Structure formats: C-alpha cells, structure tokens
Amino acid sequence: MVRATFRYYRHYLAFLLAIEEINTNSQILPNITLGYQIHDSCGMELKALSGALDISYGTMHPVFNNRVQFPSFYRTSPNEEAEIDGIVQILKHFGWKWVGLIISDDDTGYRGREKFTYALTSYNACIAFSSVLKYNFYIYFNHENNIFQEIERTTANVIVLFISIKYTYSFAHLFSMYNIPQKTWITSSFFPNVMVYRQEELEIALNGSLSLLVQEGEIIGFKQFFYGFSPNKYTKDELTTDTWEKLFHCYFPRVVTYIPGRTYKTCTGNETLSDADLSIYGDHNYRVTYRVYTAVYALAHALHNLYSAQPPANHWDKLVNLKNNVNPWQINAAVKNEFGSPAAKFDILKFLFLPNNNIQKRKIGNVNVLSSKEIYVHVDSSVNLGLPHFDGIPQSLCNDPCAPGSRKSKREGAPSCCYDCVKCVDGEMSNRTDAPECLKCPEDMKSNLQRIDCIPKEINYLSYMDSMGSSLTSITLMLFCSTAAVLGIFLKYWDTPIVRANNQNLSCILLISLMLCFLCTLLFIGRPTQICCLLRQVTFGFVFTISVSSVLAKTLTVIIAFNATKPGSKLKKYVGTQLSIILVILCSLGEMGISLGWMASNPPFVEADMISEKDFINLMCNEGSVIFFFNIIAYMGTLALLSFIAAFLAKDFPDQFNEAKNITFSMLVFCSVWVTFVPAYLSSKGSRMVAAEIFAILASSSGLLGCIFGPKCYIIYLKPELNKRETRVHII
Template identity: 55%
Template sequence: MQRAQKHQVPGSTPGLILHYQISYSSENPILNNKVEFPYVYRIIPNELSEVDAIMSIFKYFGWNWVGLIVSDDDYGYRASKRLEKVMRKESVCLDFLVRLKCNSYGIVKEKIQETIYNSTANVIMLFLSSKFAENINDFFDHDKIPKKIWIASSYLPHTVFMPLVPAFDTLNGTLVFSIQQGEIPGFKQFFYSLNPFKYQHDILFTNMWQLLFHCNLPTKTQVTYRYNCTGNESFDNIDLAAYETFDFRISYRIYTAVYAMAHALHELYGTMTSLPKSAESLQVYFKQWQLNALMRRVKFRTTSGDEIKFENNGDQPARYDILKHYFFKLGNLKRIKVGSFDASKSDGNQLFINNNASLWEPYFSEFVYSNCSEPCIPGYRKAKIEGKPSCCYTCVQCADGEMSNITDAQNCMKCSKYEKSNSGRNSCIPRNINYLSYEDQLGATLSFISIILSIMCAVILGIFRKYRETPIVRANNQYLSCLLLISLMLCFLSSLLFIGRPTQICCILQQVIFGIVFTISLSSLLAKTLTVIIAFNATKPGSKLKKYIGTQLSIILIIVCSLGETVISAVWLASNPPFAEADTLSDPDYIFLFCNEGSGILFFCIIGYMGTLALLSFIAAFLAKDFPDRFNEAKNITFSMLVFCSVWVTFVPAYLSSKGSRMVAVEIFAILSSSAGLLGCIFIPKCYIIFLKPELNTKELIVRK
C-alpha cells in the first residue's frame, strides 16, 4: 500500500497540513474499508475490478474452461477467491488452479508442469505479484511449450527483465488489462527539454541517459562507454516507442490525483465568502471532515475526455486498456492496444474489442475456442456429466415436441399444442391438421358412394311411383315403402355432414339428423312387419284385429318411435350437446379435428334405441317369414335386420379404437353399409320382379295362387 502523503496548501504557512491520500498505485481492496481508511481515495480501480474486467472478455468470446496460475501470497489468494466467486456466477469453470511458490522444485515443479501441459483449457490466467513473476520461467520446457491464450494481470511487464528464456516465446501475445492511458498536456515537450547536467543529482535519470545514448556522464566515476555525454543528445535519434516512454499510464494517474486534490481545495477555498481567504483561515475555520465531504463530490474531465469522480468506496470506475504484449530478446517490450474496458458506461457495452485480425494473429485466432465440451448445436440441450464440473456436459437431442434454437441451450422449449418440432429439433412448425376432407381420397370416395346410393333411392322411389298399381308394390303398403325409401335417401345424404372440417353446427346436425332418419327407417320396417302380421291374423274367424288393418296404425307407430328418438336427442342437446374439438395429445405430428359427442352415454343411448327397434323388427319379421303370401317381404326384412345388426355391433369397438379421420370414416361406413343393406335386401328383389320377371307381377297369378 502506498505510504500516506501530507499535502500542504501552496502559499500557506507550514502549519496547515492535510492528512489525505489519493493513491495512484495501490490496488489493495482493503482501502475500500472507509471505517479504517476514511480519508483514503484512489485514482485507480482496486485489483478485484481487474478480475471483473477479465471476466468480461470471457463472456465476450464464450470461454468457460480456463486454467489459473496465482502467486502464493495475499494478492494471489484474493484474486483466486474473487475469480471463483465470479466464475460460478458466469458459469465458467476451472480446469486447474496452481498456487505458485517462490521456490518450487523437484516433484512439485514436475507436477505443476504436468498440470499445465496436460490441460485441455486453451485459456490460462496469470495473477502473479512482481516477486513471483520471474518464477514462471521455471515451468516451461522449451520442447513442451503449450500454445495457449495467456491473460495476465498488470504485473506481467515485470517479466521483461528476465533473461532470454522459453517463457518469452510462450508468453508472446499475452493479453494484459492495464490501467487506462491518458494525455498529459505539455509533458512530451517537457521530456524533450530534459538535460542530464540540469538534473545531475537524479541518479535514475542520469543512468537512463547513459543507457539510451551509450555515453558516459562526467559525474560517474566508472567509465562504461567509449564516448562522453555532451548534453546535446536528442531524443529524435532514439526509438522511444520501443521503451514505451510516452505510455503515460502511471504518470497520467499522478497527474489526475494532483488535479483531484486541487479541485477539492479549490471548492473549499470557494466556500469562504465572509472569511479572510488565507491559509491561516483555512486552518482555523475548516476541519478535515469538511474537505472529506468535498472530496466525495469531486467531478471533472481530463483533456483525454475521462471523467474523474470517486465512487462510494473512494475508487475510480474501472477503466482498462487491453494490451497485447510482445517480448523481444533484447529485453524490450512492445504493447499493442486491442480493446478496452470501461465500467462507468451505463449502456452495458463496457467491453470494446478491436476486431482487426492483424492484431490477433498469430497467437490468438486459432485458439479462440476454450470450452470443456463441444457446444451443443440448436436442437440439442446440455446434460450434466456425473462427477464433472458444470461446464463439462454432453449434448442430448430435444425430445419430440420440444426445440432449442440457441447454442448450448440449458433446456429445450416445449412447442405449443398446435405445433411440433421439426426434424432438426431447432424450431417449431405447425402440426398437420387431420380430419376427413372432401379432398382426401377416402373422403371423396365415401361422399361419392353416399350420393350414388341416394340417387339409387330416388330412382327406386320413381319406379315405385310409376308401378304403384302393380301387385308387388301394393302388396306391402306402398306408402310405407315410399317413406322408407325417402328416409334411406336422407340416411345416405346425412353421411355428408360427417365429411369436411368440423364446425359447431355440423357436429349438432350430423348426430341429430342421423339418429332421427335412421329411427324413421327402422320404424317403417317395424310397421311393415306388424302390418303383415295383423293382416294375416285378421283373416281368421272371429279375429278382433280387422279394425287395425290400414295405414293409421303404421303412421301412429312411426310417430311414436320417432318421438322417442327425438326426446333423447332433445335431452342430449339441452344437457351436453356435441361440439367441435381438436385432439392435440393422441399423435405428436397431427391435430385431429373431430366432433366430440359431448355426452357419450346419450350418444350410445341413440345407438341402443335404434338397435332395439332393429331387434324388434327382426323378431317380428322372423315370426312372419313363413306366412303364405306371394309377396311377403318378411324374409327380406329378416335378412336386412341381420345385416343392420351385424354392422352396428361391429361398429362400436371399431369406433372406440379409432381416432381422427378414421373414426369418422368408421361411422360413415356404418351408416352407408347398414342403409345399403336395407335398400338391397328389401327393394332390389322387387325391382328384379318388376323389370326381369313381369309375368310374376300380375293380378291373375296372385288370384290363382
């Protein structure tokens, strides 16, 4: 820590001494303790800020796997502790940590060498205090020099005084965060005006003069060079840049420290309005705490544009130049600025990197990657490897329905229920919509069949109207036959409501219309069968069934049966009606659009009600199949009911095990096949007799029989 300085007000008597310190070189963070050091300020950031600045370049290049070499002293321990804390926060891991001692030989030296050479990290940090800097040479074998990116603290320049060693080649291109450079007005002109004879008592300056110009000063007793200095030597003949003469980093800090104190004293002096302005009045009327309060308010800009102000802890905001160091065999050092760090920037862009490739070659660009594991490309996520640091991981592809569109994703994001992940798992795409459409081959085929069958019904209806006076049409109640044909035609057409994109109105109509028209069809068959039974039994002597012969009983029976179906449908629509639904869970690649029955119980009640009517029709037809009538259609109704019941018995398990368009196709197939069974079994034989066996369709034949 820099020794405290006593600042005396210019022009005052020796009595006014202010025990203040504005340090320009001490970076020890202990000075931030304002309880122990209330009057200490710094014109440079503390050493922990340098750690934060180094972490910013890690984030910039995405490095998360690094090595750390620190000196085995307070400086090294503070740096490693701070680094480990910040690295945990920024998800950066240490491949190794070496604490370098002043005398590391034998087995210890070999272990450290092996650690450095076998490291998989391409970035190694050096936090070495000045007395440890030279020891780094002991750990480099000329034949095993690792090619790494070296990032060092500001103490590294001390290594330029080492003799020619392999470390020069290894550390060439090292990045160093150095305190910011600035301009001191008039300093260069002052430097060029220096003369060794004017400052002949300054040993450092006279030695530097002899070293630069290779001459002897008469004040020196020992003759080293062949020529004597004249004092007229010119710096124009010397490559001062090689010696970083005008780097001005330390000098610039001294310059700003003096000006900071001057600003505080000037403001203190300005507060004296009614008091005599003299050194004695400052000593009498003002106390140290008053100057301390003014020091906290100091704020000004230098000629370089830097804003000078003190933080709450008495430090300056961290500002660093990122320098690339090149070491030469003659002991010279060349620095090239490749970036900067300014913690005072409020926009978050604190790190600036010069992307000029010539500044980074040849020691940097090929090792820009330093990670424990290969980055996980989009479509994959990181998975922890048991027993390894958090920076070491394996990449696992996102599951179906999940995606990641960034590199090194921690977790995969789930796609919305209307989307699926693409084959690369790096984006979500809309899921395919599945419903029975007219554009689909299956939908087009079913719609074509339903239209053909409905047209067939209309044609047969026309035939029955044309041949309505023939015995075969009159024999089985032509009015019920026409009603049955109309209801079957509506059954075929109702299947079209199941095709196309489901909507709320379609979902309601398809189930209601399907249930009612099918009930009318089955009621007509039951009425036809009962009419035959009643007509046969009414011919017996003393039968009371003669009064039921006619169409009135059939109409009442159809109305009553249809009313039962209508009541069930009304309760269904009032309580829990069908609605359009999208199934997003059954298949990850498809969204199934379908009509949800709402109430499955009432849906199967409708199916059960129709099944009951079909069973009654089957029983009645089976009982009347042997009645002696030429045109008795009881046998045909019996076969049609067998077809109908077979279709709907197999429908239930097939419907429950299907989904999407297949489920709708199963229901349409059941409607078409059962309706076609009724049409084929009952009306095709009659059409056969009408057109192909007209001799059987005569009144004389019936009377003769």
C-alpha cells in the first residue's frame, strides 16, 4: 500500500506546489491568495463530487464531453474514447487482426467493448474472445476459470486489457491463481496500478506488456520541492501527516491508542522521501501528477482572465474578498478550453519486469489522436517488441495470410477475419498478401504459373516453324512437284492415245490449276497479313473452281462424244469445238462474281482472337462474311456434284480410255472431304481451323490428281502395250 499511497501523495504535492507558485507570482493573481480544502471522497461524498464536477485531472468518462449537460466540466486528461482509438491504432500499426479482449464489469468496460468491436471491424479485424472481469471474484468464483480457459484456448497472440482502476486487484488475483499462457498484452492507463500487487506469476505473464499512458509532462522545480518537502509546514493537514506516517512507518505525537509491548517510532518531519522505496516511479516527468499541476494553473488563469476583463485596469488592488466577488458561472466563462478536454496525446510504454524487483519502462512510441479519423502513430523501429516471449513482432491472425497468387474466401460461420485462401484461376492474379479479390488480366495477357503477375500471351498462328506448319508445307511442295511431274509426263506423251483420248487441253488446265491449288495453301501458312487475308480464300476458290469445272467439262465431253456417234444425233456439231473451254470460263466467272461481291461488301481482315484460348492470342483472318465464304464452298460443291452425276452416268461407256469411272471416284472423294470439312472447320479455333482448311484443300486436290491421273501414268509406264491406238474401241 506504500506505493499506492505515494502515487496519490505525489499528486497532492504537485497540487501544493502549483498553489505556492501561483501565490508567489504577482503576475497571475496579484493581491489574491489561493487556498484549498481536501475532502475524503468516502467521508464527504457530496463535497468530493462537487469538486470533481469543476475541474478534474483524471476523469476519463466520455459523458462529460457533453457541453450542454456539463458546461462547467473540464478535464486535463484525454477521455477514454481517445484512449480506445489509440489502442486500436497500435493494433492496426502492427497488423494484429485477431485480438482477445478482457474488460471490467462496468460502464467503462462495456463501452470499451462496443467501441473496440466497431473499430476493429473498420479495418477487417475482429475479437477472438471477449471476457468480463468481475469485481467481487469471491462471489463469481467460476468466472476467473472461464477467463483463463478463454486465454488458454485462443489462438490470438495479442490480448487487450481495458478495465477500470478499481478492478486492478481482481485482475492481479486472476494472474496469481493461474499459469497464464505467454501473450502480448496491450493495456490501458490502469496498468501502472498493477505495480502495487506485484507477484511472480503476474510479472512472468505480463512481462513485455505494452501500455498506452497519457503523455508525460515536466513540472519544473518539482524535484526540489519533492525532496525538500516537510509535513511540519502543514501540521493541520491530516492527509499529509497520515500519508507521511504510512510512508516512513512512524507516528506524529498526538492522541492515539498504543498497543502495549510494541515499539513506536516518532516522526520528526525531517525524513526524506528519497529513503522510501520509490524507484519504481522513475524520474520526475509525470503523467497524472502533471495533470493535477496543470488543473490548478487552469483555474488560476481563468480567474486572471476574469478580472483582467473588468474595468478599471487597476482593480486588482481593490479586491478584498474573492469569494464574495466571483460566481462559478463567471469562472466557467473565463476558461478558454472550449470542449473541456485536452489534446489526446499518449506515450506507448513497454514494461519489463526484471530481477530484484526492478521494472524497466521504455517509451517505444507515441500516439496523437486529433480525432477519431485522424490519428498518428509512431513506433521506434529499433525496439524488439517481441521480447521476452517472442522473436520479433508477434503475429496475431485467425489464420495465416493469403499469399500473393491467391485471394481470401469467406469461411462460413466464422468471424470476418477468419477466412480460407483460394488460388486465383487462370487469367487472374493477385500480387499482394490477403488480396480480397483476384484481378482479371487484360485480354492480351495471361496469369503466370504463380498467379502473381500478368504476362503477355503468346501469339498463335500456323507458322512455318511449327511442326504442323512445316509438315503441311512439306506435303504441299511434294504434291506440287508430283503434279508438275504428271504435267511433264503428259507433255512428253502428248501424242499418245491415252493423253489424246481425254482432251489434252483440259488435262493441262486441270493439272495447272491443281498445282496452283497446292500452292494456294502457302497463303494460309505464316503470320496473317491483310493482303494474305484478302487473297487466300478468293484465290483458292477461283483456282479450285477451274479444277472442278475442268473435271465437269471433261465429263460432259465424254457424254457428248459418245452420244454424237448415234444416228441423227444433233450433238455432232459440238464434237471438236471449244465448248469445254467455254464451260470452264463460265464456271470461273460465276466464282469470280461471288468473290467480287464478297470483297466489295465485307472483305476478310486480320483479327487477334484473345478469347477463344486462355493462353494464346490467335492471330487469324476473320472471313468478314461467313455467308460469302460458304457460298464459295457451296458453289464448288455444286460443280463437283454435277461432275459426279455426269461421270456416274458415263461410267459404263464402251471406251478403253474412258475416265468417267475415275472422275466418279475422284468426285466422291472430293465431296466426302468437303462435307467433313464444314463441321471440323466450325468446331476449330486458331491455327487448327487453318490447318483443317489446308488439309481439305490438299486432300481434295490429291484425290483429283490421284484418281484421274494416277491410272493414266500407270498405263504410260507400267502398261505401255495398252497405250496404242488399235486397243481402243472408240476414240474420243
């Protein structure tokens, strides 16, 4: 109790020092001497309450902020709401989002819990548990065990203590009864009162605690006044003599009841306070004591302001009885603190309980609360906040933070700060810890494997360097060379029956158009350009139409030649004419008309498809008008179908070199390829779509080459005896 007695006695000495300084300073209250009366708050409650409602050095209740209900109340310490804001900012500064809370069973505790809950929610933190400390623990004997179980069970490494001063002993009793797990404790301004009840269990558990205390203030001259003070000057002040007796375990001569056999030490009044065990309080920069000192000066300056405003200017020497000349409302009007509260400035202290009853209090930072939305926190980065229980700054989270590349996902039935981590899907990324959402990458980019960044998508097109592109190019060149070789064979054997029998000119046109068809596929390979997109479909359509129309003309030539041999046939006049060439030209003009309409209305263009494939940008030719594209395919298909029908009808004509059967089979291959191409083309994307069309071109052209000219080359080289005029039954 010596420490508790000294704490309040120190406030009293600061009070006396302020009065003595004011009374000796002629500049503040000339010709006025301040006096004082001290009332025991237990014995004279009304007097104590009346004094507290004028100016208070320590009352922190926020209700007194109401200037309408309490117009004459002024405090020299910040209110408890500012203290709560400061503690919340400390939690926010260190990223502690999973916090335990112990409050006192009174208005202060419940107000604190409500404000803490709201404030923590504002930055996505939450309370891991909330326990209420009862004042009369002898009645509520189970509640201490419940609090201990909450502390032992929680995964929070940080616990906030927000209790009233009168609950200090209940708090100390809790720590003396149980082996409290090692945590980081954040305490309010009640914490210095714990020093009165120092116990080994309490010191072990609370070692390294952080406490938010009102900012220190220096009282100049107080140290000399402190050590030079003697109660002999205040013999009528029972508070002084009673405290002196408790501090030095002596008694002043007076009427007391002495116990026989006990030795009593007489107080002289010359004892020095430096002999008392007061090292716990450190130097003479005080907190609450400084507020007592400033409260007296606030009242003195209010009186000074009041009388300075009254004429005449030399009225100070005429004042005789201050009590009869000043009303309380006049003093209230003279106080210049509009809101009745000082600036909320706090120091952050770290308490270390050392051996030999020593306590190290180290200031590690400060908090300046300008308003509930404007709070500044500074913490000394060189301080090891984890000592002695943790290495470095402890973490206090409901779960491990979500690493970059993932996002938070709400955990059903759990508080808001408890969540699961879900990896970002393809095309999304997060590059910070605990990202609430994954960010979608731009269309031309994709997420990397770690999902922490967006990287450019690869440009995809059918390249000559790709395995598929190089393979198709090789096949194209091989087929082109094969067709050129067949053309060379036909030119070499130009006058042989088998070449002459099947219309030499149409055969050459067909072979040349097939060569061009093979070369057209090269327009589909490589990086698409606007020129290639414009040329490749119409060029292929025109050249391939010549090929199919040549086949149709060859078939019609066979039919005309066979029917012209019949008596009275009118088809004789068409034998040997240029009808077949005209037919090829007319069919080609039809194809040209469709192509010109396509180019004029909605021509193809280069397009970057960023949607079809998540990892690639498909650089492709947009056909512009799908209708025109399939019209070209349908036009060639119609010619092929007519050729198939005509060849099927002429397949049994009696001619040794009749190629109608070969044309029938070639058109069957042609139609099968392009019927299969349509669904394959529509279901493909990017380079696979281009490859499907190239395959259809090569397959159908190869079918024409192989089915029509393969048997002729076979006869020319392997059955030359059949390539004679006399073997023919009928020459076309």
